Amino acid sequence: MAAGLARTRVTRVRWTDASGEDSAAPQVSRREDVVAREEPLEIRIGGTSWSVTMRTPGDDFDLVAGFLVSEGVIAAPSELMSLRYCAGFDEHGRREENTYNVIDAVLGRGAIPPDEAGARHSTTTSACGICGTTSIDAVGKQSRFDVAGDDIRVDADLLASLPDALREHQALFDRTGGVHAAGLFAASGDLLCLREDVGRHNAVDKVVGWGVREGRLPLRGTILQVSGRASFELVQKARLAGIPILAAVSAPSSLAVDLAKESGMTLLGFSRGQSFTVYTRPDRIL
Structure with a gap:
């Protein structure tokens, strides 16, 4: 079974029979089903525990690399010397078997190691990409890339087609x-x-991590299409990766719009069906 899946027994209740016709009484069936796996991933830097995030296993190295970009720690492949799985320790300090839920990152020249103000001291859930940050000031990160100067131009009909293109490749979904x-x-x-994940911010980190590990940062001339809403954290992740256009199938938040406007990013919301709403930098859309 794929790393991102887990089996479970379920009881299904429905008011249609086997032929699809409506039934007066509920039809009950029991069978095995699959659900998206969610497990903790501990991220260490140079052997020191830094953060724990809840994620769907798979593309873990991309996730960690993208998370480091999103935290302003790295911005190029040369700033990340290595990533490796390692064993954890139980509550008694005894070394456990390798569960592939602990990754150690070794930073290279040019990386900006997280200081105490930017350290994570709690678990980041799959619903929140900035949980555990110790101060509001630590939420805002400065990008090393100029998003505003990206001269990408995209046809409106192409932008409208991206949600369907995204959906066609969502195997885990x-x-x-x-x-x-x-x-x-x-x-x-x-x-x-x-990339797919139970956390929308993890899915974006996995994409950004792919970009940095492939030596593609900044991701100039690209469009990031996401399946959920456009939050502040997603705009920030796109900005730190140098992505000029972010499109979401749902609504943006006020902070997302403010940050996109400040960054010179094109932000689209409600991108589904035959329409979308442009909140910032509509000049990039033909």
């Missing part, structure tokens, strides 16, 4: 119905990278 997706597209509409 097809099996579970319970994960978010983030897809990175070229201005031509070609899909460059797609």
Whole structure:
């Protein structure tokens, strides 16, 4: 079974019979089903525990690399020397077997190690990408890339087609119905990278991590299409990766709009069906 799936027994109750006709009494069936797996991942830097995030296993190295970009720690492959799985320790300090839920990152020259103000002291859930940050000031990160100066131009009909293109490649969602997706597209509409996770911010980190590990940062001339809403954290992650256009199938928040406007990013919301709403930098859309 795929790393992102877990089996479970379920009882299904429905008011239709086997032929699909309505039934007066509920029809009860019991069977095995699959759900999206959610497990903790401890991230260490140079052997020191830094953060724990809840995620769907799979593309873990991309997740950690993208998370480091999102935290302003790295911005190039040379700033990340290595990533490796390692064993954890139980409550008595005894070394456990490798569960593939602990990754140690070794930083390279040019990286900006997180200081105490930016350290994570609690678990980041799959619903929140900035939980555990110790101060409001630590939420805002300065990007090393100029998003405002990106001269990408995209046809409106191509932008409208991206949610369907994203949906077509959501294999884990097809099996579970319970994960978010983030897809990175070229201005031509070609899909460059797609990642899924129970956390929408994790899906974006996995895409960004793919970009840094492939030596593609800044991700100039690209569009990030996400399956959920556009929050402040997603705009910030796109900004730190140098992505000029972010499109979401649901609504943005006020802080997301403010940050996109400040960054010179094009932000789209309600991108589904035959329409979308442009909140910032509509000049990039033909």
